[in-house]
Amino acid sequence: MKDTFEIFVSVALGLEDVLCAEVAEAGFPSPQSVQGGVSFEGNWVDVYRANLELRGAARVLARIGEFRVMHLAQLDKRARKFPWGDVLKKDVPLKVDVTCRKSKIYHDKAARQRIETALTEDFGATIAEDAPVVLKVRIEDDLCSISVDTSGESLHKRGHKEAVGKAPMRENLAALFLRECGYTGAEPVVDPMCGSGTFVIEAAEIAMGLQPGRSREFAFQKLANYDDNAFQKLKKAGGSTKLRFFGSDRDAGAVRMSTQNAERAGVSDVVAFKNHAVSDLQRPEGAEGLVIVNPPYGARIGQRKLLYAVYGALGKTLMEKFSGWRVGIITSDAALAHATGLPFIPEPISVSHGGLRVQLFRTEAL
Numbered sequence: 174m175k176d177t178f179e180i181f182v183s184v185a186l187g188l189e190d191v192l193c194a195e196v197a198e199a200g201f202p203s204p205q206s207v208q209g210g211v212s213f214e215g216n217w218v219d220v221y222r223a224n225l226e227l228r229g230a231a232r233v234l235a236r237i238g239e240f241r242v243m244h245l246a247q248l249d250k251r252a253r254k255f256p257w258g259d260v261l262k263k264d265v266p267l268k269v270d271v272t273c274r275k276s277k278i279y280h281d282k283a284a285r286q287r288i289e290t291a292l293t294e295d296f297g298a299t300i301a302e303d304a305p306v307v308l309k310v311r312i313e314d315d316l317c318s319i320s321v322d323t324s325g326e327s328l329h330k331r332g333h334k335e336a337v338g339k340a341p342m343r344e345n346l347a348a349l350f351l352r353e354c355g356y357t358g359a360e361p362v363v364d365p366m367c368g369s370g371t372f373v374i375e376a377a378e379i380a381m382g383l384q385p386g387r388s389r390e391f392a393f394q395k396l397a398n399y400d401d402n403a404f405q406k407l408k409k410a411g412g413s414t415k416l417r418f419f420g421s422d423r424d425a426g427a428v429r430m431s432t433q434n435a436e437r438a439g440v441s442d443v444v445a446f447k448n449h450a451v452s453d454l455q456r457p458e459g460a461e462g463l464v465i466v467n468p469p470y471g472a473r474i475g476q477r478k479l480l481y482a483v484y485g486a487l488g489k490t491l492m493e494k495f496s497g498w499r500v501g502i503i504t505s506d507a508a509l510a511h512a513t514g515l516p517f518i519p520e521p522i523s524v525s526h527g528g529l530r531v532q533l534f535r536t537e538a539l
Contacts, residue, residue: 176216179236181320182223183210184345187524191349192229199226220323220393221404225386228348228375230328234309234320235260235393242317243277245287251317252291258397260321263297265395266304273312284312306392325392332389333437334369342467342503344385346526347371350533351379351465353522354501358382360416360462363498365454365487367420367446370431372465377418377440383411388438414443419457421447452486454494461497461538470505470529481512488513492539500536510534 180201184192186209193206196213201223204213210231215223223233237260242248261267269292271285278284288310292298307322329343342350351372356362362376378385387408393399418440422428431446468487469480491500492514504510510517510532516539521532 177214178216179212180215180220180223181207181210181212181234181236182227182230183232183234184229184349185231185524185526187522188229188346188349191353191522192227195227195229195349195352196223199223217393217398217400218403218407221391222407224324224328224391224393225384225404225407227328228379228385229345229352230324231345232322232324232328235323236318236320239316239318241315242312243315245278245283248278248284248312248317249287249291252288253295255291255319257292257296257298260396260398261296261298261306262395262397264299265306266299266301267292268302268304268307269300269310270307271310271312274314276312276315278312278315284310305395321392321396323391323393323396325390328386330389331385331438332387333439334371334374334434341369342371343526344371344375346524347375348379348385350501350503351376351463353533354463354465354499354535356463356465358414358416360460361457362418362462363454363457363464363495364420364466365422365451365464365490366466366468367422367431368427368467370420370434370444370446372467373418373420373431373444373446374435374438374440376463376465377414377416377435377443378411378438380414380416380418381411381440381443382409383439384409411439416443417457417459418444419447420444421449421451421454423448423450450486451483452490454490456494456498461495461499463499463501464491464495465501465503467503468509470509470531477506477509480506480509484509484512485514488515491515495539497538499538502534503531504534505529505531507532507534515539 189206196204309320329345358380364372428448
């Protein structure tokens with residue numbers, strides 16, 4: 174395998190450019206925003222670092238090879254000759270996902286069968302549905318590209334959050350929404366409907382320079398070419414921050430959950446969670462910052478009509494008490510966002526989130 178290869182970092186549709194900015198800022202070479210993610214050339218150390226450090230990433234795929242195929246017999250032959258052992262271990266079970274597009278081989282299942290047979294008969298691998306390592310094979314325009322999912326569980330699972338609410342905001346999306354609101358870790362953040370505390374905890378971690386993947390394991394640790402020394406060298410201890418981060422929720426269970434999650438994440442010294450309604454929200458002392466909130470949408474949880482009053486109370490409280498602060502609101506319903514009466518910047522960002530289209534509405538400083 175070549176020293177450098179294509180690395181693809183996936184993200185929710187609509188956030189590719191935001192992730193691309195993060196990838197560039199992290200120093201990865203010449204990232205390109207493409208549908209569903211960001212692509213760049215790199216090596217295995219870049220793969221480790223992308224998994225460990227990119228807050229907005231959902232998965233990191235490493236392209237381990239490609240070849241032309243016109244028919245199934247050719248796919249069978251080339252799959253049997255492929256140097257699987259350069260990257261895969263025989264004793265680590267595999268799952269194979271295949272998609273075919275605009276190719277003479279158009280049957281996903283038949284193509285998958287050929288590759289699985291080559292892996293079991295010629296390489297000696299075990300195929301399992303719940304395998305820790307997943308091969309992603311794409312046959313497009315008669316080119317068969319083989320990638321390995323180096324992440325394992327989705328990267329929004331930071332490894333230190335046990336408790337989640339009814340409609341949780343994924344950590345990687347929260348990080349990108351924070352970025353899109355101009356948050357860099359240099360100002361306080363308030364979330365008045367904090368749920369399981371995701372925005373507040375992410376903001377605190379960013380301010381403290383904590384690596385998002387510090388508490389978890391990755392699929393790349395089960396590959397044949399894994400270099401543990403190289404990986405351990407990438408791990409950094411976080412620093413400290415004088416900033417403070419605040420979450421509140423009318424649900425006492427959510428406040429307990431957030432507090433526990435913050436303790437596990439190692440940020441409990443700089444965050445505070447309180448149990449009260451939105452209308453009782455108080456502006457923290459000190460510098461202005463960002464209020465970011467993911468209120469109920471009514472699409473799944475709660476009654477839409479009742480939500481107009483909630484959004485109205487949120488807007489009124491922010492306009493009265495949070496002069497100088499910026500606001501970000503994530504909702505699937507533009508009418509609810511506008512019920513806040515807040516002066517949003519035109520053109521909200523639209524994102525696909527758990528089967529829903531959600532939008533990020535932002536203001537300048539109030």
